[in-house]
Amino acid sequence: MVGLGYIGLPTSALIAKNKIHVHGVDVNPKVVETINAGKIHIVEPELDEAVDNAVKQGYLRASIVPVEADVYLIVVPTPFKGKNEPDISFVQSATKTIIPLLKKGDLYIIESTSPIGTTEKMMDLIYQERPELKGELHIAYCPERVLPGNVMHELVYNDRVIGGVNDESTNKAVNFYRQFIKGDLYKTNARTAEMCKLVENSSRDVQIAFANELSLICDKAGINVWELIELANKHPRVNILQPGCGVGGHCIAVDPYFIVADYPMESQIIGKAREINNYKSFWCAEKVKTIKLEFELKQGRKPSIALMGLAFKPNIDDLRESPAKYIVQKVLQNANNEEYYIVEPNIDSHTVFKLTNYKEAIDKADIIVFLVAHKEFKELEIPQEKEILDFCGIIKK
Ligand SMILES: NC(=O)c1ccc[n+]([C@@H]2O[C@H](COP(=O)([O-])OP(=O)(O)OC[C@H]3O[C@@H](n4cnc5c(N)ncnc54)[C@H](O)[C@@H]3O)[C@@H](O)[C@H]2O)c1
CATH class of the missing domain: 3.40.50.720 (NAD(P)-binding Rossmann-like Domain)
Structure with a gap:
């Protein structure tokens, strides 16, 4: 081995x-x-x-x-x-x-x-x-x-x-x-087996990109994307996945490039899905910027902001290729004296980010940004007066 x-x-x-x-x-x-x-x-x-x-x-x-x-x-x-x-x-x-x-x-x-x-x-x-x-x-x-x-x-x-x-x-x-x-062990030839692995992860990436694209359209159209997907999935042959703040990890966010690099002309959807999923993270960071400015205009003071989650998917401690981490980095780059509470319940500490307990962050922040659908976040009672950006379907708002 x-x-x-x-x-x-x-x-x-x-x-x-x-x-x-x-x-x-x-x-x-x-x-x-x-x-x-x-x-x-x-x-x-x-x-x-x-x-x-x-x-x-x-x-x-x-x-x-x-x-x-x-x-x-x-x-x-x-x-x-x-x-x-x-x-x-x-x-x-x-x-x-x-x-x-x-x-x-x-x-x-x-x-x-x-x-x-x-x-x-x-x-x-x-x-x-x-x-x-x-x-x-x-x-x-x-x-x-x-x-x-x-x-x-x-x-x-x-x-x-x-x-x-x-x-x-x-x-x-x-x-x-x-x-x-x-x-079961399925026999094929080497090229098909190589492609099979890449296609499995590309398929997931494309399906998530579809959900993410819907979330962008719905945001502009004033439609609740979570409700929309739930209703569309009542169709017996439709099964749309949930949107999120991008796609991460070292497989789904990586393997599609192995196809695109060698077949750039042919792999239009696969390449575009990567772009859409990457763009979704950028878009989320921009949304945080906007809500922050709106708050300041309305309230005449800087907001405090809770950034909820750093992992690349719910309920794990793995931050590799994490879109949530990317968004937090981007938001902090644009920081202008606001108070930030960075939350990741699955890790104790981080070399770059100072972490805050999730309950304390919810308590103290004016704006709560849900980046990862960790189980702890789903059980939270969120006070009415808080502004919320829900990118991963915690409260489906
Ligand atoms: N980790 C996963 O969940 C997962 C799932 C499916 C496929 N894969 C694929 O499996 C492969 C291995 O992934 P991994 O997660 O086990 O990687 P890893 O980084 O955990 O382990 C690879 C090991 O190979 C060693 N190594 C590097 N070059 C070597 C060489 N020339 N000779 C001997 N050892 C060498 C490294 O020191 C390391 O310990 C990758 O292609 C990955 O994409 C990983």
Whole structure:
């Protein structure tokens, strides 16, 4: 297992639990050291026990350099470079480290979210360096679709899409996963499997963009978007999602760019959805600016403002690519002696923002801006006199 992060480590622990020897490889010596001590470096329920057991029973160990194996899984990051271009250099360098170890009959699988054609590119790279192995290896792509926080369960029970560079590779990979996955395993080719992962997240992004676009139209038209969507969803074949203050996280807000970067002319809706969801965050920040000025004009004094939520989605502590965090940053950039109360009930402290308890913030603020639909906010009693900007459907006003 090359790459022992949020996906590679739980997968290693699961395979090891099925009494298959796993050798984990990671370039980070701290990660290797932690795992070999039976401990974990990431937060994921039930993972600590699974890793501890796997290490104690001798089915999992880790090192910085790879060792010879029968199956190689590549689970390293695939970030951006430049202007939303996917960077497959981690997959490339991880692959290079195992090329000298490959032997006839081995199975090589990429799990990292990857642009279309990456598996074929890695196959070419492998056969360039080891021409004697041409046609003798099994090479496949199998994307991961687990939900952080429920990884240990979903790893076993989610259905998986598995695509080889040829039928033999697909079958070999399916047989491998069947040893530890209870969900259905769907066979396809490598390009379709790569695209499938990207499409799943793009589909969510496009659907959220539709809801966000409606929220912009409704704001101008004087219509309550929450009521509108509820009514439209009474249609038996309509299911519009809820708008929010943008789209965040490291999957939905990222993966669509992997398609747009390679197919800019063809991926009109996918590209536009990214723009709409990004614009929605900018628009929310502008709305805060407007309500602030209106308050000052009306009341003859600066308002105090509660900014409710920093996480990228409700009830988690993850701020990666968070639209709420972006809005808070933007609002603070435009600050002009107003008092701000920044709230995130899922974290204790933040390196940049001074956090306030959510009840205290509601109590003290003149204007309350709901950015994330955390469960705590839904239970609040909000005094009549407060001005409210509800971007995420807390009170549906
Ligand atoms: N985290 C998720 O929820 C999730 C879900 C679906 C898909 N994915 C995809 O899975 C892939 C891995 O994501 P993650 O969240 O596990 O990443 P991560 O950053 O948590 O872990 C990746 C690990 O790979 C190591 N690494 C980097 N280069 C290496 C190399 N050349 N050799 C060995 N180790 C190397 C890093 O040190 C790190 O520990 C990404 O493509 C991601 O998009 C992630």
